[in-house]
Amino acid sequence: MILQRTLTRLLTMIATLFGVAVVVFVVIRVAPGDPISMMLPPGASQADIDRLRALYGLDKSLVEQFVIWLTGVVHGDFGTSISLRQNVLGLVLGRLPATLELSIFALLIALAVGLPLAVLGARERGTAVEAGIDVANGVALSIPDFLWGLVLILLFGVLMPVFEISGRVSPQLDLPFTTNFYLFESIVRLRFDLTANLLGHMFMPALALALPLAAIIAQLLKQSLKELLTLDYMVLARVKGFSETQVILREGLKNAALPTLTLVGVQFTFLIGGTVIVERLFSYEGLGNMAIDAVVNRDLPLIQGIVLVFALLFVVINLVVDMAYALLNPRLRHG
Amino acid sequence: MSAPCLEIEGLSATLANGVRVLRSVSLTVEPGEVRALVGESGAGKSMIGKAVLGVLPPSIRVVEGRIALEGTELGKLAPRASRALIGARTALIPQDPLTALNPSRRIGPQMTDRLVKILGWDGTKADQRIRKLLDDVRIREPDRVLRSYPHELSGGMRQRVLIAAAFAAEPRLIVADEPTTALDVTVQKQILRLIVELQREHGTAILFVTHDLGVVAKISQKVTVLYAGKVVEQADTAALFASPQHPYTRALMAATPRYTDPMASLRPVDEAVLAGLSAEIATADRNWKPNARGSGHD
Numbered sequence: 239m240i241l242q243r244t245l246t247r248l249l250t251m252i253a254t255l256f257g258v259a260v261v262v263f264v265v266i267r268v269a270p271g272d273p274i275s276m277m278l279p280p281g282a283s284q285a286d287i288d289r290l291r292a293l294y295g296l297d298k299s300l301v302e303q304f305v306i307w308l309t310g311v312v313h314g315d316f317g318t319s320i321s322l323r324q325n326v327l328g329l330v331l332g333r334l335p336a337t338l339e340l341s342i343f344a345l346l347i348a349l350a351v352g353l354p355l356a357v358l359g360a361r362e363r364g365t366a367v368e369a370g371i372d373v374a375n376g377v378a379l380s381i382p383d384f385l386w387g388l389v390l391i392l393l394f395g396v397l398m399p400v401f402e403i404s405g406r407v408s409p410q411l412d413l414p415f416t417t418n419f420y421l422f423e424s425i426v427r428l429r430f431d432l433t434a435n436l437l438g439h440m441f442m443p444a445l446a447l448a449l450p451l452a453a454i455i456a457q458l459l460k461q462s463l464k465e466l467l468t469l470d471y472m473v474l475a476r477v478k479g480f481s482e483t484q485v486i487l488r489e490g491l492k493n494a495a496l497p498t499l500t501l502v503g504v505q506f507t508f509l510i511g512g513t514v515i516v517e518r519l520f521s522y523e524g525l526g527n528m529a530i531d532a533v534v535n536r537d538l539p540l541i542q543g544i545v546l547v548f549a550l551l552f553v554v555i556n557l558v559v560d561m562a563y564a565l566l567n568p569r570l571r572h573g
Numbered sequence: 574m575s576a577p578c579l580e581i582e583g584l585s586a587t588l589a590n591g592v593r594v595l596r597s598v599s600l601t602v603e604p605g606e607v608r609a610l611v612g613e614s615g616a617g618k619s620m621i622g623k624a625v626l627g628v629l630p631p632s633i634r635v636v637e638g639r640i641a642l643e644g645t646e647l648g649k650l651a652p653r654a655s656r657a658l659i660g661a662r663t664a665l666i667p668q669d670p671l672t673a674l675n676p677s678r679r680i681g682p683q684m685t686d687r688l689v690k691i692l693g694w695d696g697t698k699a700d701q702r703i704r705k706l707l708d709d710v711r712i713r714e715p716d717r718v719l720r721s722y723p724h725e726l727s728g729g730m731r732q733r734v735l736i737a738a739a740f741a742a743e744p745r746l747i748v749a750d751e752p753t754t755a756l757d758v759t760v761q762k763q764i765l766r767l768i769v770e771l772q773r774e775h776g777t778a779i780l781f782v783t784h785d786l787g788v789v790a791k792i793s794q795k796v797t798v799l800y801a802g803k804v805v806e807q808a809d810t811a812a813l814f815a816s817p818q819h820p821y822t823r824a825l826m827a828a829t830p831r832y833t834d835p836m837a838s839l840r841p842v843d844e845a846v847l848a849g850l851s852a853e854i855a856t857a858d859r860n861w862k863p864n865a866r867g868s869g870h871d
């Protein structure tokens with residue numbers, strides 16, 4: 239039973255990734271723009287062009303190209319970047335940690351802001367406090383992440399320069415890191431000076447990504463808390479003598495989190511999608527920033543590699559959400 | 574003479590639109606006594622119970638009257654103090670055991686949390702106490718039950734758990750809101766018997782909400798008959814059944830021919846009696862103005 243579920247799950251994941259691979263492969267080849275002509279100086283001879291095409295396998299048919307690429311991918315070879323002339327897998331894995339740290343930091347901010355607001359709003363239901371929270375949520379939601387990025391740059395980068403607006407870490411610093419998980423490693427190595435510098439760079443892009451998600455969490459969770467508050471076990475908890483905040487935290491939060499969780503998972507994948515533009519905006523050296531370069535340069539193997547990694551991330555996040563759901567719900571846990 | 578366990582005096586409540594749902598209700602429950610609160614669906618029985626326990630929905634406004642627990646008037650306390658007092662002195666046996674337990678928490682902590690978190694008992698003492706009460710309500714596998722989630726127990730089991738939890742903190746007053754209506758007919762009798770047994774053993778006063786005269790006869794010493802939020806008659810249970818004074822009470826009894834049988838259901842009450850009562854209430858409502866005393870109650 240469990241084995242069968244896991245197997246179905248795994249097959250769905252592989253099918254999803256395969257679908258993404260096909261779509262990306264076809265779309266970027268059908269789209270206008272030729273990577274080869276962008277590499278060569280204007281006026282290069284047709285013979286030069288043809289030679290380069292053959293070198294990158296672009297002279298073969300679409301199906302042949304796909305089979306060659308997929309065979310490589312299955313063996314862990316994602317090809318060579320046309321613009322950077324480096325192994326795609328190495329490039330992508332080099333940048334992935336930066337994007338993961340940014341996204342997870344943004345998720346933590348969104349939770350840190352959204353959860354208390356949801357609890358406060360549910361506790362103060364029907365009052366001016368709740369109305370204020372609703373308005374703030376509405377504002378946060380109606381401005382997309384990259385515009386928040388611009389607003390934050392203006393506020394805390396230009397008007398009141400408290401945070402860095404560009405890059406991942408100050409370039410003059412000596413970095414002792416052996417992995418690209420800078421933030422994580424700086425904490426593990428107790429180099430809190432570096433942690434502070436990294437956070438100073440990461441804070442604004444993360445906040446820009448986090449604000450819409452925080453609003454979604456606050457709104458959804460508040461709503462499902464409010465629906466729970468009239469239930470009998472909540473009333474019973476009040477009769478027992480628990481304060482309204484205790485009732486919400488002890489009896490409500492876990493049950494309200496269930497319906498919220500799935501949507502937050504979906505929204506988190508949107509947040510990761512948002513890193514593409516936000517990283518560009520803050521010149522943050524992550525996967526998203528690299529993706530834009532890859533598209534501008536028509537770097538087909540690199541685009542494919544990046545998209546596949548993003549797709550893999552989304553699939554894994556969905557899996558984690560489903561597992562968390564089962565963990566929180568005793569009915570599912572015990573069959 | 575000591576103060577009554579519960580004293581409600583002139584309690585009126587309205588909906589947001591101003592419609593009255595409780596009409597100057599007065600009743601007392603003496604220490605150790607079971608008072609039945611009987612009436613048809615929608616009469617406002619649960620509303621009274623919720624008012625006593627301080628858990629009225631926000632849409633309901635208490636406009637006048639006072640509620641006192643062992644002489645302490647709740648409306649005069651700060652909300653926090655009033656909740657603490659209610660938590661320490663009272664308990665609720667809810668109507669529907671399926672929805673009265675949190676589906677995502679194990680039974681054990683749900684039973685002990687009041688003892689430990691509100692009353693400050695230590696964990697071992699609370700655990701022993703709960704096990705003693707589980708034994709009293711004839712639960713033979715306390716370990717399994719305490720570790721279970723609510724959905725793993727039957728409705729009857731859950732109601733036993735809730736009854737045990739209600740008596741665990743030695744409350745002075747229990748509000749039992751139709752504690753058997755959601756259960757199977759066969760289970761109803763057992764649960765009722767358990768409540769009576771524990772009530773006698775602990776000497777707890779109970780405000781027992783029901784629409785069933787058969788249950789009233791079995792369980793209570795005193796009875797209050799409610800119609801449309803208005804007390805129509807109160808008496809010793811025996812006296813009420815021997816000689817009901819109000820036409821509505823008589824009509825209610827006539828509608829339950831075998832009122833000694835808790836399984837008999839209510840048949841419609843005599844139309845003429847209802848019409849008379851409704852007219853009387855309508856006249857009273859037209860002349861009614863909430864008095865100033867009510868403003869102190871929250």
Ligand SMILES: Nc1ncnc2c1ncn2[C@@H]1O[C@H](COP(=O)(O)OP(=O)(O)OP(=O)(O)O)[C@@H](O)[C@H]1O
Binds near residue numbers: 588594615617621784
């Ligand atoms: N949250 C609420 N908002 C508005 N009106 C309500 C609310 N709860 C109850 N009422 C109304 O108040 C009146 C009294 O309701 P209450 O629940 O006390 O009745 P009851 O005597 O307990 O009936 P039952 O036997 O069906 O439980 C009813 O007319 C009901 O429609």
Ligand SMILES: [Mg+2]
Binds near residue numbers: 619750
């Ligand atoms: Mg009721």
